[in-house]
Amino acid sequence: MDNASNNNTLMVSLEKRCGERRVPFSATNARMRCLPHTVHLAAIKLLEGIGAMSKAEGQKASVRSVNYQDNITTPLDRVYDNDTMANDEIEDLDLDYDMKTGHTADGVMPAIEKVKENLGREPAQMVVDGGFTNRGNIVACAEKKIDLVGSLPDPVERSEAAMKSAGIDPAFAPHHFKILETGKRLECPGGCELTYIRQSRKRGDLYHQYQSRGEDCEACRYQSQCCPKEPAQGRTVSIRMEEHRDVAAFRKKMEQEETKAIYRQRGPVAEFPNAWIKEKLRVRKFRVRGLVKAGTELIWACLTYNIMQWLRLSKPEVA
Numbered sequence: 572m573d574n575a576s577n578n579n580t581l582m583v584s585l586e587k588r589c590g591e592r593r594v595p596f597s598a599t600n601a602r603m604r605c606l607p608h609t610v611h612l613a614a615i616k617l618l619e620g621i622g623a624m625s626k627a628e629g630q631k632a633s634v635r636s637v638n639y640q641d642n643i644t645t646p647l648d649r650v651y652d653n654d655t656m657a658n659d660e661i662e663d664l665d666l667d668y669d670m671k672t673g674h675t676a677d678g679v680m681p682a683i684e685k686v687k688e689n690l691g692r693e694p695a696q697m698v699v700d701g702g703f704t705n706r707g708n709i710v711a712c713a714e715k716k717i718d719l720v721g722s723l724p725d726p727v728e729r730s731e732a733a734m735k736s737a738g739i740d741p742a743f744a745p746h747h748f749k750i751l752e753t754g755k756r757l758e759c760p761g762g763c764e765l766t767y768i769r770q771s772r773k774r775g776d777l778y779h780q781y782q783s784r785g786e787d788c789e790a791c792r793y794q795s796q797c798c799p800k801e802p803a804q805g806r807t808v809s810i811r812m813e814e815h816r817d818v819a820a821f822r823k824k825m826e827q828e829e830t831k832a833i834y835r836q837r838g839p840v841a842e843f844p845n846a847w848i849k850e851k852l853r854v855r856k857f858r859v860r861g862l863v864k865a866g867t868e869l870i871w872a873c874l875t876y877n878i879m880q881w882l883r884l885s886k887p888e889v890a
Contacts, residue, residue: 577701577724578602579732583741598735679708683717693717698837706774706818713817720833723825740796745808748781757781757808761793765808775815782807848872 582598589596615629679699687693696718699708704721712719731741742760749758757765765781772778788794788802798806814822824830848854854872857865 577729579736580724580728583732583735584728679703680711683715696720696833698834698841700837700841706815709821710775710815710817713820719821720830720837721821721825722834723822738799740793743793743797745810748808748810750810754779754812757810759783759793759797759806759808761791761797763787763791765806768807770812775818776811777813778809779812780807780809844873844876848876852876 579598582602585601586596586598619626619629679697683693683697693715694717697712698720701722701724704719704723708721709719727744727746730744730746734741734744747760748765750756751758751764755767757767759765763783764787765783768780768782770777770779783798783805785803785805788798788805791797794802825834852872852875854868857868859865859868
């Protein structure tokens with residue numbers, strides 16, 4: 572299974588549901604991860620070991636989903652301490668951000684250009700599923716005045732999955748920390764206090780970083796759950812205080828019932844053609860090799876579907 576964070580969430584959810592039904596299931600032991608990504612992570616550790624890259628650069632390269640080779644040379648845009656990166660990465664919607672073009676590498680922008688090429692104008696509205704609902708698409712569509720409708724992931728589930736992957740108990744995820752004195756201090760679930768140390772902006776989002784004292788973490792009875800790695804340095808937590816205005820507006824829009832109703836139409840409209848082609852034409856895998864040949868096979872399948880729909884819609888209604 573791919574190493575993406577949404578799959579972490581899936582496995583944690585399966586473990587939770589199986590546990591409720593008393594079915595033995597381990598989110599860690601039952602998952603076989605992507606081998607190329609595993610090799611990538613091993614290479615990063617090797618580079619750290621020989622001093623070719625810092626630990627902070629290695630951490631950033633490990634979690635980004637852009638090209639593996641690009642990760643090695645991508646400059647850091649802020650300081651990463653302890654588990655800070657994991658704390659704010661789980662709230663980041665940049666799933667497939669292309670560092671070279673500034674857009675996401677998932678095909679939405681090329682699709683918009685294709686619509687413009689065919690119809691002479693860009694679409695007024697686009698409905699996409701959760702895999703395409705990310706910061707790059709949200710911001711790009713806002714700039715183009717395109718009404719984007721999509722499905723946002725649950726930030727709590729993503730946060731807890733990210734913490735578990737980092738070896739931290741989900742009960743000590745950032746959203747369980749209390750903000751004190753209008754943001755000057757934090758209180759962890761164990762009762763220890765974290766002091767404000769700095770703020771940073773990451774692609775339009777404002778984050779505040781807090782850090783606890785190392786002696787407090789070493790003496791805390793929850794140390795193994797909250798700060799399992801290098802407790803002498805203290806726990807560093809990053810809290811998002813402001814969200815990019817376009818993403819915040821999108822999140823608010825998706826809470827409206829009218830927008831939710833539009834999104835619910837995506838399944839019947841977008842998924843039915845896929846199901847029909849698989850079931851009726853038995854196109855579950857390509858019968859040929861090569862991009863051109865496979866593309867031709869797919870075009871014939873889509874053409875068949877469109878002709879069948881045209882025949883159905885042009886059939887005269889029976890009085």
